[in-house]
Amino acid sequence: MEANRVLIFAGGKIDPAFLEDIRQDDMIIGADRGALFLVEHGIRPDISVGDFDSVTQEELDSIKNNSKEIIACDAVNKDLTDTELAFDLAIERHAGEIVMIGVLGSRLDHTLANIQMMLRGMQHQINSVIWDTNNYVTLTGTSCEIEDRGYTYVSLLPLTTEVTGIHLEGFMYPLDDATLKMGQSLGVSNRLKGKRGTIRIESGLLLIIQSKD
Structure with a gap:
């Protein structure tokens, strides 16, 4: 089945x-x-x-x-x-x-x-x-569209040693060809500007956490 x-x-x-x-x-x-x-x-x-x-x-x-x-x-x-x-x-x-x-x-x-x-x-x-209730967690190795689900924040955390070529569109704090490494907090507590945003990466695995208190 x-x-x-x-x-x-x-x-x-x-x-x-x-x-x-x-x-x-x-x-x-x-x-x-x-x-x-x-x-x-x-x-x-x-x-x-x-x-x-x-x-x-x-x-x-x-x-x-x-x-x-x-x-x-x-x-x-x-x-x-x-x-x-x-x-x-x-x-x-x-x-x-x-x-x-x-x-x-x-x-x-x-x-x-x-x-x-x-x-x-x-x-x-x-x-x-x-x-x-407080979290919506996804994972990408390429690109994905983030939908506003009623959560306050969108945080990006590397699940590999580093994630390169990060491009964010539709976010309050955009990134263009950025790199995130494990242990860095640069990707924490971003926000969507509207109802949707787009995330693209070139290498690595990126954990995407939509959250609220």
């Missing part, structure tokens, strides 16, 4: 308003407690996956009874996080786009791992997005 867009709901904090963005042809994957969130809000996941060590037996029974498919793994003898298990399933199902929701939280190690996971999406020619 091929999926146009895959939404992964993980166990972090999720605003129920995000459920309003679900489209009829989306594939929905619940990762561990993210599956419980979906079930509790009347959404039947196409797949629920994880070790389910963060839910009670009663909650797990509810997930099993309200999911189209469930893939459970041992909590001790596994090499991948629940989110990565879900991400791998999205790749296997030939997703056109992967949107990860509830993957940014208090665990910095999990947050960074989930951000770096977007690299694997790019390696499979799949656009990946991380989305929550």
